[in-house]
Amino acid sequence: MKTGILGGTFNPIHLAHLRIAEEVREACGLDRVLFLVADTPPHKRIAARVPFATRLAMVEVAIADHPAFAACAIEREHPGPNYTVDTLQRLHELYPQDEFYFIIGFDSFRDLPSWKDYARIPELTNLVVAHRPGAEATEPMQLLPVAVQKQFCYSCSPEKWRHRSGNWLIFLQETRLDISSTAIRRLVAERRSIRYLVPDPVVDLIEREQLYRI
Numbered sequence: 001m002k003t004g005i006l007g008g009t010f011n012p013i014h015l016a017h018l019r020i021a022e023e024v025r026e027a028c029g030l031d032r033v034l035f036l037v038a039d040t041p042p043h044k045r046i047a048a049r050v051p052f053a054t055r056l057a058m059v060e061v062a063i064a065d066h067p068a069f070a071a072c073a074i075e076r077e078h079p080g081p082n083y084t085v086d087t088l089q090r091l092h093e094l095y096p097q098d099e100f101y102f103i104i105g106f107d108s109f110r111d112l113p114s115w116k117d118y119a120r121i122p123e124l125t126n127l128v129v130a131h132r133p134g135a136e137a138t139e140p141m142q143l144l145p146v147a148v149q150k151q152f153c154y155s156c157s158p159e160k161w162r163h164r165s166g167n168w169l170i171f172l173q174e175t176r177l178d179i180s181s182t183a184i185r186r187l188v189a190e191r192r193s194i195r196y197l198v199p200d201p202v203v204d205l206i207e208r209e210q211l212y213r214i
Protein backbone atom coordinates (compact mmCIF):
# COMPACT_ATOMS: atom_id res chain seq x y z
CA MET A 1 0.00 0.00 0.00
CA LYS A 2 1.20 3.54 -0.79
CA THR A 3 0.73 5.59 2.36
CA GLY A 4 1.11 9.35 2.66
CA ILE A 5 1.92 10.79 6.09
CA LEU A 6 1.22 14.42 6.87
CA GLY A 7 2.76 15.17 10.25
CA GLY A 8 1.71 18.27 12.11
CA THR A 9 0.76 19.98 15.30
CA PHE A 10 -2.67 20.71 13.75
CA ASN A 11 -3.43 23.54 16.18
CA PRO A 12 -5.83 23.76 14.39
CA ILE A 13 -5.94 21.72 11.14
CA HIS A 14 -6.78 24.04 8.22
CA LEU A 15 -7.73 23.88 4.55
CA ALA A 16 -4.12 24.07 3.31
CA HIS A 17 -3.32 20.83 5.22
CA LEU A 18 -6.30 19.13 3.58
CA ARG A 19 -5.56 20.46 0.10
CA ILE A 20 -1.88 19.43 0.29
CA ALA A 21 -2.88 15.93 1.38
CA GLU A 22 -5.37 15.68 -1.48
CA GLU A 23 -2.93 16.96 -4.11
CA VAL A 24 -0.16 14.61 -2.97
CA ARG A 25 -2.61 11.70 -2.82
CA GLU A 26 -3.56 12.35 -6.43
CA ALA A 27 -0.08 13.21 -7.76
CA CYS A 28 1.61 10.17 -6.14
CA GLY A 29 -1.29 7.72 -6.51
CA LEU A 30 -1.53 7.15 -2.75
CA ASP A 31 -3.97 4.63 -1.30
CA ARG A 32 -4.33 6.61 1.91
CA VAL A 33 -3.01 9.59 3.81
CA LEU A 34 -2.41 9.44 7.56
CA PHE A 35 -2.67 12.72 9.47
CA LEU A 36 0.01 12.16 12.09
CA VAL A 37 -0.79 14.35 15.09
CA ALA A 38 2.31 15.41 17.04
CA ASP A 39 1.93 15.00 20.78
CA THR A 40 5.10 16.92 21.68
CA PRO A 41 6.52 18.50 18.52
CA PRO A 42 10.32 18.81 18.78
CA HIS A 43 10.67 22.41 17.51
CA LYS A 44 7.46 24.04 18.64
CA ARG A 45 5.53 24.72 21.80
CA ILE A 46 1.82 24.00 21.68
CA ALA A 47 0.20 27.44 21.43
CA ALA A 48 -2.70 27.93 23.87
CA ARG A 49 -1.72 24.52 25.33
CA VAL A 50 -4.42 22.80 23.31
CA PRO A 51 -4.32 19.14 24.41
CA PHE A 52 -3.45 16.32 22.04
CA ALA A 53 -6.99 14.90 22.30
CA THR A 54 -8.54 18.20 21.16
CA ARG A 55 -6.13 18.60 18.22
CA LEU A 56 -6.80 14.97 17.26
CA ALA A 57 -10.57 15.58 17.50
CA MET A 58 -10.26 18.56 15.13
CA VAL A 59 -8.35 16.38 12.65
CA GLU A 60 -10.96 13.62 12.92
CA VAL A 61 -13.93 15.88 12.18
CA ALA A 62 -12.04 17.61 9.37
CA ILE A 63 -11.26 14.38 7.48
CA ALA A 64 -14.41 12.41 8.36
CA ASP A 65 -15.88 12.59 4.84
CA HIS A 66 -12.73 11.50 2.96
CA PRO A 67 -12.48 7.72 2.51
CA ALA A 68 -8.69 7.78 1.99
CA PHE A 69 -7.83 10.02 4.95
CA ALA A 70 -7.25 8.73 8.48
CA ALA A 71 -5.92 10.18 11.73
CA CYS A 72 -2.84 8.61 13.30
CA ALA A 73 -2.25 8.93 17.07
CA ILE A 74 0.93 6.83 17.28
CA GLU A 75 3.01 9.73 18.62
CA ARG A 76 0.76 9.83 21.70
CA GLU A 77 1.94 6.35 22.66
CA HIS A 78 5.60 7.31 23.10
CA PRO A 79 7.03 9.94 25.42
CA GLY A 80 8.02 13.07 23.49
CA PRO A 81 9.54 14.95 21.89
CA ASN A 82 8.30 13.10 18.83
CA TYR A 83 11.10 12.80 16.32
CA THR A 84 10.08 11.90 12.78
CA VAL A 85 12.93 9.45 12.31
CA ASP A 86 11.69 7.40 15.32
CA THR A 87 8.03 7.58 14.22
CA LEU A 88 8.93 6.42 10.70
CA GLN A 89 10.80 3.47 12.17
CA ARG A 90 7.71 2.54 14.22
CA LEU A 91 5.41 2.94 11.22
CA HIS A 92 7.65 0.58 9.22
CA GLU A 93 7.31 -1.98 12.05
CA LEU A 94 3.52 -1.50 12.16
CA TYR A 95 2.99 -1.54 8.38
CA PRO A 96 5.92 -3.53 6.94
CA GLN A 97 4.32 -3.80 3.49
CA ASP A 98 3.76 -0.07 3.05
CA GLU A 99 5.67 2.39 0.93
CA PHE A 100 5.68 5.76 2.72
CA TYR A 101 5.45 9.32 1.39
CA PHE A 102 6.18 11.80 4.17
CA ILE A 103 4.60 15.15 3.31
CA ILE A 104 5.99 18.47 4.54
CA GLY A 105 5.57 22.14 3.71
CA PHE A 106 8.48 24.13 2.35
CA ASP A 107 9.08 25.81 5.72
CA SER A 108 9.61 22.36 7.27
CA PHE A 109 11.92 21.36 4.40
CA ARG A 110 14.01 24.48 5.06
CA ASP A 111 14.38 23.35 8.70
CA LEU A 112 15.06 19.72 7.82
CA PRO A 113 18.82 19.85 8.50
CA SER A 114 17.99 20.63 12.15
CA TRP A 115 15.84 17.51 12.56
CA LYS A 116 17.10 14.49 14.49
CA ASP A 117 19.09 12.14 12.21
CA TYR A 118 17.62 13.99 9.22
CA ALA A 119 19.95 12.29 6.74
CA ARG A 120 18.26 8.96 7.59
CA ILE A 121 14.80 10.24 6.72
CA PRO A 122 15.19 9.80 2.91
CA GLU A 123 16.29 6.22 3.63
CA LEU A 124 13.02 5.52 5.44
CA THR A 125 10.53 7.30 3.21
CA ASN A 126 9.84 9.18 0.02
CA LEU A 127 9.61 12.87 0.84
CA VAL A 128 7.08 15.21 -0.77
CA VAL A 129 7.54 18.94 -0.25
CA ALA A 130 4.57 21.25 -0.79
CA HIS A 131 5.35 24.83 -1.68
CA ARG A 132 4.29 27.36 0.90
CA PRO A 133 3.86 31.09 0.28
CA GLY A 134 6.61 33.00 2.07
CA ALA A 135 8.95 30.00 2.22
CA GLU A 136 10.16 29.54 -1.34
CA ALA A 137 13.67 29.02 -2.75
CA THR A 138 14.81 28.89 -6.38
CA GLU A 139 17.35 26.10 -5.73
CA PRO A 140 15.75 24.08 -2.93
CA MET A 141 18.36 21.29 -3.03
CA GLN A 142 20.98 23.82 -1.99
CA LEU A 143 19.24 24.11 1.36
CA LEU A 144 20.60 20.64 2.16
CA PRO A 145 24.21 20.20 3.30
CA VAL A 146 26.49 19.26 0.41
CA ALA A 147 27.16 15.77 1.81
CA VAL A 148 23.40 15.05 1.74
CA GLN A 149 22.89 16.66 -1.68
CA LYS A 150 25.42 14.16 -3.02
CA GLN A 151 23.14 11.29 -1.96
CA PHE A 152 20.57 12.44 -4.54
CA CYS A 153 20.72 12.36 -8.30
CA TYR A 154 18.83 14.61 -10.67
CA SER A 155 16.24 12.80 -12.70
CA CYS A 156 14.79 14.63 -15.68
CA SER A 157 13.14 17.48 -13.77
CA PRO A 158 14.14 19.83 -10.95
CA GLU A 159 11.03 18.67 -9.09
CA LYS A 160 12.10 15.03 -8.73
CA TRP A 161 15.31 13.74 -7.16
CA ARG A 162 16.25 10.14 -6.54
CA HIS A 163 17.97 9.23 -3.28
CA ARG A 164 20.64 6.51 -3.28
CA SER A 165 18.21 4.39 -1.24
CA GLY A 166 15.79 4.43 -4.20
CA ASN A 167 13.34 6.77 -2.48
CA TRP A 168 12.19 9.99 -4.13
CA LEU A 169 12.32 13.62 -3.05
CA ILE A 170 9.51 15.42 -4.85
CA PHE A 171 8.78 19.17 -4.89
CA LEU A 172 5.10 19.58 -5.60
CA GLN A 173 4.18 22.61 -7.70
CA GLU A 174 0.48 22.87 -7.07
CA THR A 175 -1.95 25.14 -5.28
CA ARG A 176 -0.28 27.58 -2.90
CA LEU A 177 -2.48 28.55 -0.01
CA ASP A 178 -1.31 31.23 2.38
CA ILE A 179 -3.04 29.77 5.44
CA SER A 180 -1.43 29.02 8.79
CA SER A 181 -2.65 27.81 12.17
CA THR A 182 -0.97 30.88 13.68
CA ALA A 183 -3.14 33.24 11.60
CA ILE A 184 -6.28 31.27 12.49
CA ARG A 185 -5.52 31.42 16.22
CA ARG A 186 -4.96 35.16 15.89
CA LEU A 187 -8.29 35.68 14.10
CA VAL A 188 -10.15 33.77 16.82
CA ALA A 189 -8.43 35.80 19.53
CA GLU A 190 -9.58 38.96 17.72
CA ARG A 191 -13.14 37.53 17.58
CA ARG A 192 -13.02 37.46 13.78
CA SER A 193 -14.37 34.88 11.35
CA ILE A 194 -12.34 31.79 10.41
CA ARG A 195 -14.94 30.38 8.01
CA TYR A 196 -13.46 29.10 4.71
CA LEU A 197 -10.02 28.76 6.34
CA VAL A 198 -10.93 25.62 8.27
CA PRO A 199 -13.71 23.06 7.63
CA ASP A 200 -17.06 24.00 9.19
CA PRO A 201 -17.00 21.16 11.78
CA VAL A 202 -13.65 22.52 13.00
CA VAL A 203 -15.13 26.03 13.29
CA ASP A 204 -17.91 24.50 15.42
CA LEU A 205 -15.47 22.57 17.62
CA ILE A 206 -13.30 25.67 18.20
CA GLU A 207 -16.41 27.63 19.21
CA ARG A 208 -17.79 24.88 21.40
CA GLU A 209 -14.48 24.38 23.25
CA GLN A 210 -13.78 28.14 23.33
CA LEU A 211 -10.28 27.59 21.96
CA TYR A 212 -7.79 30.39 21.18
CA ARG A 213 -9.96 33.14 22.66
CA ILE A 214 -7.17 34.87 24.60
Ligand SMILES: Nc1ncnc2c1ncn2[C@@H]1O[C@H](COP(=O)(O)OP(=O)(O)OP(=O)(O)O)[C@@H](O)[C@H]1O
Nearest residue numbers: 007008009010016104105108132177179180181182
Ligand atom coordinates in the same frame (compact mmCIF):
# COMPACT_ATOMS: atom_id res chain seq x y z
N1 LIG B 1 -0.24 26.76 3.89
C1 LIG B 1 0.61 25.74 3.84
N2 LIG B 1 1.27 25.43 2.70
C2 LIG B 1 2.16 24.38 2.67
N3 LIG B 1 2.45 23.58 3.73
C3 LIG B 1 1.83 23.85 4.89
C4 LIG B 1 0.88 24.92 5.01
N4 LIG B 1 0.41 24.93 6.29
C5 LIG B 1 1.05 23.93 6.94
N5 LIG B 1 1.89 23.28 6.10
C6 LIG B 1 2.74 22.13 6.43
O1 LIG B 1 1.97 21.17 7.14
C7 LIG B 1 2.75 20.53 8.17
C8 LIG B 1 2.05 20.69 9.52
O2 LIG B 1 1.87 22.06 9.75
P1 LIG B 1 1.43 22.66 11.15
O3 LIG B 1 0.43 21.78 11.80
O4 LIG B 1 2.62 23.05 11.93
O5 LIG B 1 0.63 23.98 10.63
P2 LIG B 1 1.13 25.48 10.55
O6 LIG B 1 0.07 26.24 9.84
O7 LIG B 1 2.52 25.55 10.00
O8 LIG B 1 1.14 25.85 12.11
P3 LIG B 1 1.66 27.11 12.93
O9 LIG B 1 1.18 28.35 12.26
O10 LIG B 1 1.09 26.88 14.29
O11 LIG B 1 3.17 27.03 12.93
C9 LIG B 1 4.13 21.21 8.13
O12 LIG B 1 5.01 20.40 7.38
C10 LIG B 1 3.86 22.52 7.40
O13 LIG B 1 5.01 22.96 6.69
Ligand SMILES: O=C(O)c1ccc[n+]([C@@H]2O[C@H](COP(=O)([O-])O)[C@@H](O)[C@H]2O)c1
Nearest residue numbers: 007008009041042043044083084115116
Ligand atom coordinates in the same frame (compact mmCIF):
# COMPACT_ATOMS: atom_id res chain seq x y z
O1 LIG C 1 12.28 14.89 13.87
C1 LIG C 1 12.50 16.10 14.11
O2 LIG C 1 13.57 16.49 14.61
C2 LIG C 1 11.41 17.11 13.74
C3 LIG C 1 11.59 18.48 13.95
C4 LIG C 1 10.56 19.35 13.61
C5 LIG C 1 9.38 18.86 13.07
N1 LIG C 1 9.25 17.52 12.86
C6 LIG C 1 7.98 16.97 12.34
O3 LIG C 1 7.53 17.73 11.23
C7 LIG C 1 6.11 17.69 11.18
C8 LIG C 1 5.60 19.13 11.08
O4 LIG C 1 5.94 19.77 12.30
P1 LIG C 1 5.29 21.13 12.79
O5 LIG C 1 6.13 21.50 13.97
O6 LIG C 1 5.41 22.09 11.64
O7 LIG C 1 3.87 20.86 13.13
C9 LIG C 1 5.65 16.96 12.44
O8 LIG C 1 5.37 15.61 12.11
C10 LIG C 1 6.85 17.06 13.35
O9 LIG C 1 6.96 15.99 14.29
C11 LIG C 1 10.22 16.66 13.20
